[in-house]
Amino acid sequence: MTLELSRGSFRLVVDPDLGGAILRAHWRYMDGRDVAIFEPSEPTFDPFGNGCYALVPFANRIADGRFSFEGRDYELPINRPQENVAIHGFAYERPWEVARATSNSVSLFQRFAESDNPYEYEAWQEISLLDEGLQIEVSVRNAGDRAMPFGLGIHPWFARSPGTTLAFLSQGTFEQDTRNLPLPKLRQVAAFNPDHPVRMEDVPVIDGCFANWTPLHARIVRPQEGVVFEITAGGALRHLHVFVPDNRNVFCAEPVSHVPDVVNRPEFGPAHAMDVLQPGEVLSGAMTLRAKIHSSVGG
Structure with a gap:
């Protein structure tokens, strides 16, 4: 079952059964074109x-699906066997319930407790259309009986159409080991700085977390289509993970709360760590995307 939301010139399709994902989001441009905000997808078996x-309840990878916390060893299901990692949590692979729906917003809920998994949680998504774009709010509550490390993220796919650029400010990205997992050595890069926006078609592959993304803002410009997407994040989503795969003409700019595999890497310190939630405690974050007409368009 899919839900269609609309407000002004914006439309989106949400599939609660397919991980609570937004399958399509479009902006009706001033000349009548439908501009895809996210890379459109159809219901598939690959969420x-x-x-x-x-x-939810973590972003990116946990190496070998294992970690130790407060004297206990934990194992998670491996959902990317080719890399032997648990990746992106469990919420995107499982259905969500519709708690409330209007013509321009939907509230989704997911209760997670499985016998082979140490996590128990309740999660909420609030997906809303705005006058100028959309907002996604995500929260997770520790529904278990012991403290656990939790994390959040939002994973949008964007098209790498010709000329598309991405720009944001950060302290840099981390060096990586042979498994492309981060090392606690920050590498400052001029690329992606607003003074040096990166043409995404020139990036063959990248999979890196950018630390201390400040302010929590990124700018995607698609000059061929005459559009700009302004992304802002809030709450726990203090880092930006950028991913360009080698097999699709797309990229991700993912607001996340922590560094990949940081639960196994205490040397990163609290600024990059997952949040420890006591039973009943909640972690929240949000992403807002506003669509604008590019300055190159006359008027």
Whole structure:
């Protein structure tokens, strides 16, 4: 079952059964064209490729699906066997319930408790259309009986159409080991700085977390289509993970709360760590995307 939301010139399709994902989001441009905000997707058996979805209860990878916390060893299901990692949590692979729906917003709920998984949680998504775009709010509550490390993220796919650029400010990205997992050595890069926006078609592949994304703002310009997407994040989503795959003409700019595999890497310190939630505690984050007409368009 899919839900269609609309407000002004914006439309989107959400599939609660398919990980609560946004399959399509469009902006009706001033000349009547429908501009895809996220890379459109159809219902598939590979939820990783869906247009935009929530990452709960952690973002990105946990190496070998294992970690130790407060004297206990934990194992998670491996959902990317080719890399032997648990990736992006569990919420995007499982259905969500519709708690409330209007013509321009939907509230989704997911209760997670499985016998082979140490996590128990309740998660909420609030997906709303705005006058100028959309907002996604994600929250998770520790529904278990012990403290656990939690994280969040939002995973939008964007088209790498010709000339598309991405720009944001950060302290840099981390060096990586042979498994493309981060090392606690920050590498400052001029690329992606607003003074040096990166043409995404020139990026063959990248999979890196950018630390201390400040302010929590990114700008995607698609000059061929005459549009600009302004992304802002809030709450726990203090880092930006950028991913360009080698097999699709797309990229991700993912607001996330923590560094990949940081639960196994205490040397990163609290600024990059997952949040420890006591039973009943809640972690929340949000992403807002506003669509604008590019300055190159006359008027």
